[in-house]
Amino acid sequence: MTAETNTRRRWLGLLVVSLGVAMIIVDATIVNVAVPSIIEDLDATSSDAQWIQESYTVVLAALLLVAGRAADRTGRRKLFMAGVAVFVLGSVGCAAAPTPPALIACRLVQGIGGAMLLPTSLSLLNATFTGRDRGIAFAVWGSTIGGTAALGPLLGGWLTTELSWRWAFGINIPLGVLLLAAAPLALAEFRDPDRRRGNDWAGATLSVITLACLVFALIEGRTYGWFIRIATVDVAGLPWTARLSPVPVALAVAAAGLLCFLRLERRRGAAGKPVLLDLTLFAIPSFRNGNLVAAVVSLGEFGLLFALPLWLQNAHGYSAFETGLALLPLAAGSFLASGLATKLTAAKGPIFVVRLGILLEIAGIAGVGLVAAPGTAWWNTTVTLLLYGLGVGLATAQITGVVLADVPVRMSGQASGTQSTTRQLGSALGIAVLGTVLFSTLAGHLDTAPGERELSGQQRAAVVSAVQDSAGAAIPALAADPRSAPLAADARQALSTATRWTAFTAAGFLLVGLLASARLTRGEQRGTP
Structure with a gap:
């Protein structure tokens, strides 16, 4: 194979990997706008709707570490293709699902395929590209994630x-x-040339249990209660009648599982046995510090995508398609960043680009918070969303390059799985915290709104509960009835205020991430081992 042919093949490989990542990222966001139609068509309950969205996320996060290590051992291309096949199989089942349980089961299959694809895509790029080309590849990969996350609602x-x-x-x-x-x-x-025989089945089991319980707790804390159960628990049909919420139980299991996992991996590594996660990776400063920054930044990075569609649809009356159009500047900024990142990285180094990206994200998110109001026109958020998209594209790609910069290629699968897991957990924690801020602020402001004071305590509680439980979807119904139209205006104002404070909280997380980037030293700016 000539050098020109090999070069052409590598860039075609980047396109294939990017399309694979786009498929699983879009699927995580495209379903959000389809859920109302799914509920109506399949006669799904609110619990069904919740698990149609969240079963995918829980399984994806739980299997990232296992999939990353499997890629090293069995072959990264082989696992990438297997992940595509599993994901397509799950998609066929979802498209044909006759009932909510069948749809949830097929979403679980999609989560398995997505977990096989995400870390494998990173390790393939890390093994295929070197030097300046690796920076370009990671920039395209990062911009694909940010851009397709914003395109999902439009396409859906x-x-x-x-x-x-x-x-x-x-x-x-x-x-x-x-x-x-x-x-x-x-x-x-x-694949990993390490010929040690055997598999770390105990480590794999512990990692899946730990990550599944942790992500479940972060997602469901607001729904079921962080300590005392506040709602009926319906998880895969299993009854839970205790007064204690299942959330602290899941957190306790996750904590115990993590301690056992770390102890097991340390002992197996010292004995020279195969491990799911080689803890010596954390001795690499760029890997350790880069993961810390990635985790903190992820807390605020995609949290706005959780709140913005709710605000645009329920406070402004946008359709799902119009909401997607309003979010297009975010996607445009993210894709534009892939071209800027290469030149900036070559001139200033990846850590400068990471910090610039975080600064742009802070400016964009804070800008959305400043303009959020019931009367805000869509064009008022165009510039701020463009800045936010630019920041996501710059920071996501380059922090990935920093994390994997000094990782040996033979270990890039488990390193990529670790990095993907870190970001996934950060995103889950961010959505949990930002969701709590959004809905608690919404309820607090609506409960004290002027229109609510004319109602009795029971009536006021019913209105607040309806708006809060529906994430604002009850507002159009209130507006359609002349008797409750003033309440709808109060609800729009409360949802806008809640969105504002959610945006400011997300910007605060990103500010912490910017401060954490101080741990990244100039010696980690090479971007390539």
Whole structure:
């Protein structure tokens, strides 16, 4: 194979990997706008709707570490293709699902495929590219994540409105078939040359239990209560009648599982046995400090995408498609960042680009908070969302490069799995905290609104509960009734205020991430080992 052919193959491989990542990231956001149609078509309960969205996230996070290590041992291209096949299989099941339980089961299958794809995509890029080209590859990878996360609601809204919610899943099928055909031609195979026999089954089991319990607790804390149960618990049909919420139980299991996992991995590593996670990776300063920054930044990075669609649809009356259009500047900024990142990294180094990206994210999110109001026009958020998208594209790509800069290629699978897990847990914690800020602020401001004071205590509580439980979706119904129209105006104002404080909280998380980036030293600015 000539050098020119090899170069062409590598860049085609980047396209294949980016499309694979785009498929799983879009699927995580596209479903949000399709859920109302799914509820109506399948006669799903609120609990069903919740698990249609969250089962994918829980399984994805729980299996990232296992998938990263499996990629090292079995071959990264092989696992990438297997992940695409599993994801497509799950998408076929979702598109044809006749009942909510069937749809939830197929979402679990999608989560397994997504967990196989995400860390494998990173390790493939880390093994394929070096030097300046690696920085370009990571920039494209990071911008793909930020851009497609914003495009998801637009695509989902259009497909749901013009065709059917089933096409929100069906669109993955032709793309997956294309990836399966292109992967053998565009991607080289890489695997860990370590010949030690055996598998760390105990470590894999502990990691799955630990991560699944932790993500479950972070997602469900607001729904079921952080300590005392505040709602009926319905998880996969299992009854929970105790007064204690399952959330602290899940957190306790996660804490115990983490301690056992670390002890097990340390002992197996010292004995020369195969391990799921080589703890010596954390002796690499760029890996250790980069993961710390990635975790903190993830707390605030995508939290705004949780609050903005609710605000645009319920406070402004936008359709799902119009909401996607309003979020397009975020996607545009993220894709634009892939071109800027390469030149900036070459001139200033990756750590400068990470810090610049975080600063732009802070400016964009704080800007949204400053303009959030019931009468805010869509164009008032264009510049701030563009800045936010630029920041996401710059910071996501370059922090990934910093984390993997000094990791040996043979360990890049488990390193990528660790980095993906860190970001996933940070995002879950951010959504948990920001969701609590959003809904508690919404309830607090609505409860003290002028229109609510004219109601009796019981009536006021019912209105507040309806708006809070529906995440603002009850506002249009209030506005349609002349008797409750003033309450709808109060609810729009309360939701806008809650969005403002959620944005400021997310900006605060990012400020902490910026301060944490001080731990990244100039010796970690190489971007390439």
